[in-house]
Amino acid sequence: MIIKSVNESVRKYTDTVEIIAKEFEKSLNNKALFMYKLSILKVLILPTSTNNIPTSGLCKKSGDNLSILIFVNENDPIDYIEFIIAHEFAHLLFKKMTDLLNVTGVVSDNSTELTSIIRIAKGGKEYGRELEEQLADILAIFILKKRGIAFSEKLRDDLNKSKTKREFVISFTDVFGKNIFECEKIDEFVLKSNTSVFLVSNSFWYCAVTFALPQVIAVYNKAMGRNSWKTFCDALDKSEFIKLEKQKEKFDKVA
Numbered sequence: 001m002i003i004k005s006v007n008e009s010v011r012k013y014t015d016t017v018e019i020i021a022k023e024f025e026k027s028l029n030n031k032a033l034f035m036y037k038l039s040i041l042k043v044l045i046l047p048t049s050t051n052n053i054p055t056s057g058l059c060k061k062s063g064d065n066l067s068i069l070i071f072v073n074e075n076d077p078i079d080y081i082e083f084i085i086a087h088e089f090a091h092l093l094f095k096k097m098t099d100l101l102n103v104t105g106v107v108s109d110n111s112t113e114l115t116s117i118i119r120i121a122k123g124g125k126e127y128g129r130e131l132e133e134q135l136a137d138i139l140a141i142f143i144l145k146k147r148g149i150a151f152s153e154k155l156r157d158d159l160n161k162s163k164t165k166r167e168f169v170i171s172f173t174d175v176f177g178k179n180i181f182e183c184e185k186i187d188e189f190v191l192k193s194n195t196s197v198f199l200v201s202n203s204f205w206y207c208a209v210t211f212a213l214p215q216v217i218a219v220y221n222k223a224m225g226r227n228s229w230k231t232f233c234d235a236l237d238k239s240e241f242i243k244l245e246k247q248k249e250k251f252d253k254v255a
């Protein structure tokens with residue numbers, strides 16, 4: 001990972017980026033893909049253009065590299081800045097393999113995209129963007145909690161804005177096993193006593209970060225009917241909570 005800061009004022013956040021990346025590494029059992037992504041990652045730290053813009057970030061592919069851009073407003077509390085950085089590293093976990101391998105062409109539903117939350121329907125319309133945003137927020141909270149950081153008012157206020165959606169996604173992922181905040185690692189598994197059988201704590205989180213999201217989608221579609229994963233993602237993208245609640249209630253029963 002190469003970290004650059006555009007000027008002296010934001011240089012100190014180089015350490016913050018390193019700490020967050022380390023915490024992600026520590027939070028993964030299967031770290032090969034993450035480590036590969038880190039090896040080609042460039043992080044650029046810049047100050048925000050004016051003082052009234054809050055800290056923000058961006059994770060994108062540029063040329064053969066992956067980049068994370070962090071625009072820091074130094075007036076923001078440090079936990080808020082850490083949250084933004086952690087959110088972008090969570091996006092990094094979900095970055096497409098084909099982007100990394102420079103393979104072009106899109107399969108109709110991105111079914112070869114094992115790590116991609118955002119998928120593409122026939123006709124080119126994407127779905128799952130909001131799910132990825134919520135997952136990135138949840139992982140950022142997970143990482144900050146691991147660091148034992150008390151949340152500032154600014155971060156709490158910001159998190160409150162997306163509370164309903166986030167809590168919905170957490171309760172949805174809880175159907176797949178242990179609550180993420182009770183797990184040591186994102187892809188936690190334990191050895192069944194006196195056997196060599198590994199038990200995955202939460203199959204949603206395990207699959208999402210270990211190249212196996214299609215497995216979750218298959219389980220969901222099998223239980224809920226063809227195309228229901230897309231319907232679920234679409235409803236989340238459009239914030240149709242009644243639709244989502246109904247779907248979750250049904251899934252709770254059949255899962």
Ligand SMILES: [Zn+2]
Binds near residue numbers: 087091
């Ligand atoms: Zn995001």
